Amino acid sequence: MPTQDPNCIRNILTSVRTIALVGASEKTHRPSHEVMVFMQAHGYRVIPVNPRLAGQQLLGEAVYADITALPEPVDMVELFLAPERTDAVIDQAIELKVPIIWMQIGVINEEGAARAEAAGVTVVMDLCPKQEIPRQGIPPIGSGE
Template identity: 35%
Template sequence: MSEYGDTETVRRILTEDGDTWAVVGLSGNRARAAYGVAALLQRLGKRVVPIHPKAETVHGEQGYASLAEVPFPVDVVDVFVNSGLAGAVADQAVAAGAKAVWFQLDVVDADAYRRTTDAGLDMVMNRCPAIEAPRLGLI
C-alpha cells in the first residue's frame, strides 16, 4: 500500500489545522482505541467532539449522532470507522467545512483520499495521532 500523508501533512494537521477534532466512532467504551486517542488529543490541547450513533458524552464533551448535527465548526475529522464507511465520512467532513481528515490505522479508501485532497483538505490515512505525536516530539 502506498503512503497517504507525508510527515509535513501529519505535523500540519496536529499543529496548525485547528483545535476542534470530531472523532467519528468515539463512544464511552474505554476498551476501544478511539477512547484512548481522544484522551491524547485532549492532552495536546484539542477539543474532542464525539461522533457516534449513541451521541454519548465522552471525556466531558457532548456527543452527536452525526457530523452534520455538530452546531459549531469542526477543524479536523478523525475517523475510527471501517474503510467501507470511511469514504462517506470524508465526504461529510468536506461538506461540513473541515480543514483536514484523519483516517486511523487500517482505515484506507484511496478514492476518498483523492476526493478529499482535491477539495483542498489535508488528509492522512492509516496513521494514528497517538503514534505520530510522540514521533514528531509533540508530547
C-alpha cells in the same frame, strides 16, 4: 495522494485545535477511546461522534450523531470507522469544508481520499495521531514549549 510527509503531519498536529472523532466509543479498552483521552490530555478539543451515543456525554463532551449535527466548525475529522463506512463521512466533511480528514491506522479509502483531495481537503490515511505526536516531539497545546 494522502500525506505521510512528516512535516505536513507536524503542521497538522500543531495547528489543529478542534477534532471531530467519528466512531468514538465509551468502552475504555477501544482504541478510539484511548486516542480521545490522549488527544484531550494534549490540549485538543475532541468532539465525539457516534449515532449510538448521540445525546450522551463522553469524556466531558456532548456526543453527536454525525458531523452535520456539530454545533461548531472543526479543524479536523478523525475517522475510526470500517473503510466501507467512511464514504458518507468523507462527503459530509467535504460539504462542511472541514480542512483535514485523518483516517486511523487500517482505515483506508483511496477513492474517498482522492475525492476529498480534489475538493481541497488535506487527507492523512493509515496513521494515528496518538503515535505521531510523540514521534514528532509535539508538546501539549498551551504548554508554552
